[in-house]
Amino acid sequence: MSYAKRSPWLLHYDASSCNGCDIEVLACLTPVYDVERFGIINTGDPKQADILLITGAVNDQNKEVVKQLYEQMPEPKVVVAVGICACSGGIFRDCYNILGGVDTVIPVDVYVPGCAARPESIIDGVVKGLGVLEEKQRKMEAER
Amino acid sequence: MSDIEAIILALVYLILAPVAGCVLAGVDRKLSARMQGRRGPPIRQPYYDVRKFMEKEQITSNGVQDFYVACYLLFVIVTGCMFFAGMDLLLVLFTLTLGETFLILAAYCSGSPFSQVGAQRELYVAMAYEPILLLAAIAFYLQTGSFAIGDIASSDGMAVIPLIGVFVAFLYALTMKLRKSPFDLSMSHHAHQDLVRGMTTEFSGRTLAMLEVSHWYENIMLLALVALFFMDGTWVGFAVGLVVAVLAYLLEVYIDNGFARMKWQTALKSGWVVALVLGVGNVIVLLLM
Numbered sequence: 001m002s003y004a005k006r007s008p009w010l011l012h013y014d015a016s017s018c019n020g021c022d023i024e025v026l027a028c029l030t031p032v033y034d035v036e037r038f039g040i041i042n043t044g045d046p047k048q049a050d051i052l053l054i055t056g057a058v059n060d061q062n063k064e065v066v067k068q069l070y071e072q073m074p075e076p077k078v079v080v081a082v083g084i085c086a087c088s089g090g091i092f093r094d095c096y097n098i099l100g101g102v103d104t105v106i107p108v109d110v111y112v113p114g115c116a117a118r119p120e121s122i123i124d125g126v127v128k129g130l131g132v133l134e135e136k137q138r139k140m141e142a143e144r
Numbered sequence: 145m146s147d148i149e150a151i152i153l154a155l156v157y158l159i160l161a162p163v164a165g166c167v168l169a170g171v172d173r174k175l176s177a178r179m180q181g182r183r184g185p186p187i188r189q190p191y192y193d194v195r196k197f198m199e200k201e202q203i204t205s206n207g208v209q210d211f212y213v214a215c216y217l218l219f220v221i222v223t224g225c226m227f228f229a230g231m232d233l234l235l236v237l238f239t240l241t242l243g244e245t246f247l248i249l250a251a252y253c254s255g256s257p258f259s260q261v262g263a264q265r266e267l268y269v270a271m272a273y274e275p276i277l278l279l280a281a282i283a284f285y286l287q288t289g290s291f292a293i294g295d296i297a298s299s300d301g302m303a304v305i306p307l308i309g310v311f312v313a314f315l316y317a318l319t320m321k322l323r324k325s326p327f328d329l330s331m332s333h334h335a336h337q338d339l340v341r342g343m344t345t346e347f348s349g350r351t352l353a354m355l356e357v358s359h360w361y362e363n364i365m366l367l368a369l370v371a372l373f374f375m376d377g378t379w380v381g382f383a384v385g386l387v388v389a390v391l392a393y394l395l396e397v398y399i400d401n402g403f404a405r406m407k408w409q410t411a412l413k414s415g416w417v418v419a420l421v422l423g424v425g426n427v428i429v430l431l432l433m
């Protein structure tokens with residue numbers, strides 16, 4: 001079993017979320033949900049993160065930011081799109097500045113739908129992401 | 145203390161300190177979580193973290209920084225070994241400062257504004273606690289007539305009784321040295337602070353693992369320094385020292401959770417006031433006695 005699975009560090013980025021999903025992401029850290037019991041730390045540093053959690057749809061202005069954050073993260077890494085906006089653009093899909101879901105800019109591994117996504121489903125999505133993380137880790141080791 | 149004993153003690157430190165430091169870090173996180181009403185990660189979490197860092201892809205913005213962090217690890221280990229071998233206390237403190245300097249250089253050379261500001265703050269905090277550490281060494285010399293840790297540890301009577309002012313000042317410096325809130329200005333083990341990860345912002349992968357292991361080594365050495373105040377050459381002194389060292393760490397965890405981060409001005413001023421009043425005051429009393 002890879003250790004990445006036991007100590008996944010999150011990087012949370014708010015693309016153009018209405019803040020509804022962000023509140024739910026932060027709720028995961030509170031005593032009620034306490035994601036730290038899985039070793040998850042909500043870090044602000046892409047270079048130390050394993051999982052990129054993006055809320056909200058991507059727009060013209062932050063497209064480069066999202067790309068850069070993704071590129072700064074060391075392998076293995078996993079992207080989790082939280083909320084229907086991040087999955088497909090959601091209610092903002094037809095706005096003039098919106099490109100669509102996160103997957104229009106970077107590859108997404110796990111989609112967590114919902115408006116807003118509930119803390120339970122966010123944790124569920126992250127745990128699913130751990131499986132992907134382990135797979136990528138194995139692939140990396142095989143290539144070495 | 146004979147040479148053989150000294151070498152054995154240094155080797156024991158070399159092997160057991162990371163284990164003890166890792167457990168201590170795990171207890172720290174568990175306890176912090178409990179204080180916040182959470183369940184918290186398993187005690188082995190710091191070990192998992194370090195193993196994960198070692199598995200990750202290595203991204204380095206400036207190759208020199210890895211070298212500097214490796215030097216930090218090396219000098220922290222050397223410091224600890226010298227301490228446990230009972231060598232000169234002044235030499236131990238200076239070597240520790242040298243290690244610290246390498247860490248600051250590593251943060252400075254990475255180019256990220258976050259780690260640069262973190263390094264700057266670390267310098268201020270170092271200015272705040274260094275006088276206290278030096279005064280502690282001087283006070284030990286005045287009390288026991290020797291700078292050698294071996295002699296200090298086997299001198300008659302617990303040094304803490306005449307050195308109580310210096311001891312309290314040292315506990316104050318310990319908060320800064322362990323980088324606990326309110327003095328975790330330069331970097332913090334808690335996520336999401338004003339400087340992202342401060343000095344460690346540009347460190348990832350193996351570099352971060354090295355840094356974490358150095359912290360384990362360093363914490364054990366610092367707690368041993370706390371215990372040194374109680375050593376009187378007997379088992380009682382050793383046991384009391386051990387218990388007080390653990391209690392001191394628990395106190396630091398409590399302080400860490402109870403305070404918000406302070407400005408560097410506060411750290412510097414309060415550090416010097418504590419050094420002047422408690423440290424220098426204590427030394428003057430020792431000189432007059």
Ligand code: SF4
Pocket residue numbers: 016017018019020021055056082083084085086090091114115116117
């Ligand atoms: S999914 Fe709903 S709650 Fe989340 S960002 Fe979009 S509109 Fe807001």
